[in-house]
Amino acid sequence: MxxxxxxxxxxxxxxxxxxxxxxxxxxxxxxxxxxxxxxxPGKTGQIDPAQVTQTAPFDAPGIVETGPGQYEARIVAGIWVFNPTEIRVPEGSEVTFVATSLDVIHGFFLPHADVNMMLIPGQIARITTRFKQAGTYPFICHEYCGLSHHTMAGKVIVEPRS
Structure with a gap:
C-alpha cells in the first residue's frame, strides 16, 4: 500500500x-x-515590396520633424546600403524610426540607443527612442545580406543644443 x-x-x-x-x-x-x-503587423504595417520607393513615407527617406522635439526617421534598407546613411537631430530629441527593406531581410541595430529591428521586405517596422546626449550613434545591419554586408552602416548625429 x-x-x-x-x-x-x-x-x-x-x-x-x-x-x-x-x-x-x-x-x-x-x-x-x-x-x-x-x-x-496588420495590413497597415504592410506595403508592396516592389513599390517601396513609390510608397509614402519611403518615397522621401530622411528625417521629418513631427512636433516639438519629435522626429520621424524614414529609412529604406537596400542591398548593402541604408537610405539615408546619416540622420541629424538635436540633443534631447525623441526619434521614431520607420523602416523597411527593398530586397532581402536586413537588420537595423543602433546599440547605444537600444534600437534593434528586423527589416523584412513589405513589412513596416517602427521603434521610438530618445537621444539624451549629444554624440554620434552608429547603426549597422545585423542580418547577413550578402557579400558586402559589412559595409552596410550609417550614423545618427545628435547635435548639442546651443
Missing amino acids: KNNTTLYLYELAWMLPSVALPVGMLAALLVTAFGAHIHL
Whole structure:
C-alpha cells in the first residue's frame, strides 16, 4: 500500500509541471500579445515590396520633424546600403524610426540607443527612442545580406543644443 502511494506521488510530481509549463507559456503569450501589444503587423504595417520607393513615407527617406522635439526617421534598407546613411537631430530629441527593406531581410541595430529591428521586405517596422546626449550613434545591419554586408552602416548625429 505504501509503495503504491509513493509511485502515485512520483507520477504527480511529473504530471503537474508538464501541465503547468504549457499553461505558463500560454499566459506569457497572451500577456505580450494583448497587454504589451507585441504582435505581427496588420495590413497597415504592410506595403508592396516592389513599390517601396513609390510608397509614402519611403518615397522621401530622411528625417521629418513631427512636433516639438519629435522626429520621424524614414529609412529604406537596400542591398548593402541604408537610405539615408546619416540622420541629424538635436540633443534631447525623441526619434521614431520607420523602416523597411527593398530586397532581402536586413537588420537595423543602433546599440547605444537600444534600437534593434528586423527589416523584412513589405513589412513596416517602427521603434521610438530618445537621444539624451549629444554624440554620434552608429547603426549597422545585423542580418547577413550578402557579400558586402559589412559595409552596410550609417550614423545618427545628435547635435548639442546651443
